[in-house]
Amino acid sequence: MGEPGVVDMVEYIKEKACDGWTIAFDGRTLNARAVQNLTRMLNTKKVTFIMDSDLVGNIWTDRPDMPHTKVWELNKEYSGVDRKDKISDIKQIVRKKKCDYFVLSALDEISYVLNLRGNDVLYNPVFLAYMIISADEDGKSFLFVQDGVLDESISEKLIEDNIAIYDYNDIFAELSKICKCRNILADMSGVNAMLVKVMQDNGAKVFDTISPVMQMKAIKNAIEIRNERKAHILDGVAVTKFIYWLKHNIGKKRITELSVVDKIEEFRRMSEDYIEPSFGTIAAYADNGAIVHYEPDEESNKELSENNFLLVDTGGHYMQGTTDITRTIALGNISDIQKKHYTAVLKGNLRLADATFQYGCRGTNLDILAREPLWKYGLDFRHGTGHGVGYLLNVHESPNSFRWKINPMTLNRNDAVLEEGMITSDEPGVYLEGEYGIRLENLILCVEDKENEYGTFMKFDILTKVPFDIDAIDKTEMSSEDIRLLNEYHESVREAISPFLDEEERIWLEDVTKPI
Numbered sequence: 001m002g003e004p005g006v007v008d009m010v011e012y013i014k015e016k017a018c019d020g021w022t023i024a025f026d027g028r029t030l031n032a033r034a035v036q037n038l039t040r041m042l043n044t045k046k047v048t049f050i051m052d053s054d055l056v057g058n059i060w061t062d063r064p065d066m067p068h069t070k071v072w073e074l075n076k077e078y079s080g081v082d083r084k085d086k087i088s089d090i091k092q093i094v095r096k097k098k099c100d101y102f103v104l105s106a107l108d109e110i111s112y113v114l115n116l117r118g119n120d121v122l123y124n125p126v127f128l129a130y131m132i133i134s135a136d137e138d139g140k141s142f143l144f145v146q147d148g149v150l151d152e153s154i155s156e157k158l159i160e161d162n163i164a165i166y167d168y169n170d171i172f173a174e175l176s177k178i179c180k181c182r183n184i185l186a187d188m189s190g191v192n193a194m195l196v197k198v199m200q201d202n203g204a205k206v207f208d209t210i211s212p213v214m215q216m217k218a219i220k221n222a223i224e225i226r227n228e229r230k231a232h233i234l235d236g237v238a239v240t241k242f243i244y245w246l247k248h249n250i251g252k253k254r255i256t257e258l259s260v261v262d263k264i265e266e267f268r269r270m271s272e273d274y275i276e277p278s279f280g281t282i283a284a285y286a287d288n289g290a291i292v293h294y295e296p297d298e299e300s301n302k303e304l305s306e307n308n309f310l311l312v313d314t315g316g317h318y319m320q321g322t323t324d325i326t327r328t329i330a331l332g333n334i335s336d337i338q339k340k341h342y343t344a345v346l347k348g349n350l351r352l353a354d355a356t357f358q359y360g361c362r363g364t365n366l367d368i369l370a371r372e373p374l375w376k377y378g379l380d381f382r383h384g385t386g387h388g389v390g391y392l393l394n395v396h397e398s399p400n401s402f403r404w405k406i407n408p409m410t411l412n413r414n415d416a417v418l419e420e421g422m423i424t425s426d427e428p429g430v431y432l433e434g435e436y437g438i439r440l441e442n443l444i445l446c447v448e449d450k451e452n453e454y455g456t457f458m459k460f461d462i463l464t465k466v467p468f469d470i471d472a473i474d475k476t477e478m479s480s481e482d483i484r485l486l487n488e489y490h491e492s493v494r495e496a497i498s499p500f501l502d503e504e505e506r507i508w509l510e511d512v513t514k515p516i
Helices: 010-018 032-041 053-057 083-098 108-116 152-158 168-180 193-201 214-220 222-249 257-268 285-288 336-353 363-375 408-414 480-500 503-512
Strands: 022-024 049-051 099-104 127-132 141-145 163-167 183-186 205-208 274-277 280-284 308-314 316-318 326-333 386-388 399-402 425-428 429-430 436-439 442-452 457-461
Touching: 022 053, 032 049, 053 183, 083 108, 083 127, 083 214, 099 108, 108 127, 108 214, 127 168, 141 168, 141 326, 141 503, 152 163, 163 168, 168 193, 183 193, 193 205, 214 399, 222 257, 222 308, 222 316, 222 326, 222 386, 222 442, 222 503, 257 274, 257 308, 280 285, 285 308, 285 429, 285 436, 308 436, 326 336, 336 363, 336 425, 336 429, 336 436, 336 442, 336 457, 336 480, 363 399, 386 408, 399 425, 457 503, 480 503
Parallel strands: 022 049, 099 183, 141 163, 183 205
Antiparallel strands: 099 127, 127 141, 274 316, 280 308, 308 326, 386 399, 386 425, 425 442, 429 436, 442 457
């Protein structure tokens, strides 16, 4: 959706719907904003909505049970802030909005507020839950979770923090009582349509807001930042060891895309602080690399050989935070045009990371720095240049991003002012269908640079510590400034991870990160 000639879902329904139609959906699976948009688009037609029936569930006889994993606590040495303090800050915001309660259903936001993690969603350390926070300083919060996922110790701590615990399936019944005839604050893009319907059916006035929790968790505190730096060294060691292994074994043994996935996991598991992947690893050889979100399986699995690119987009959850990195690796000899394309992507990555900008800029103000080297050749990539990254949470999070086009419906959720403490990916690429793909991704931390009579200036620190592939670079395509940026980055990689490599890996790293 969004590409020329592709009709989006709401437009399709508007085109097909006739007066008197009934449109049914499970109100737990569409957010309230989507239903508002649908209602507005169809306001000239006499359409009825039914949202309290799970029609698919009625015929899905072998449906798996809901995930039901144990919840665990993220101690303050990792979270940096107690949940009581987070809840107190939220209560102040709700009071300022002159509301009585704040309703949350975004799983990563609930996990963040409570300093709890789970494993109910693949690759995302969250648990199934709803939460209601009272505006009163001494008022209770209400947490709805599945029976048995909280151990006694965690339950006792939550109760001590004035959080009442209910069964997950009781949310709608309890919500109808708690929020009856009250003023309720909710992010319509983050709560499901059924929650809003229940509140409104019981006399509540629901006030839309951009979730304050989204902004809170996007701005990492000092402890989270310190930990994230450690996580990226751990991850840098693992990914660098993998690249060394690949470069020294290609052409000597059988290596496939799936064995690449296994090998990266093997290197990550050498760290005792590693938990799990932060998403399914993309290991894409040759033309598979041109499929932006490709993930290998038994059917598509290619055997690697020389004289083409391997694109590897991979990440991990560590106790110290979440990582996301992409490296495109030249296997054997590659063509001059491949080097030209790789170098254009590299320049975009380095130039964006080197940006200095006035406070108040958004990702849309800076996106051209990453795309301009490709635009000069009439090339582009059809994905955002960067996304926010959670702290031991979802690897994709709002509201910070880099992109040159913004959907007006998601403006404030995906184009925030870049604040000190935000971590965003920097990942330009180029994809030639049927040939190869190139993407280079680092995570960058927004920090304050200086302040003078013109205002406050910001810049980025690069968190990721893995070398780029000098075998794929065409130095003649780089300015002296581009070369300086690459050499400085490679020096920082060498200093950060050399102490954790064996002698042969260290000698190799010295060679591939020496100034060009």
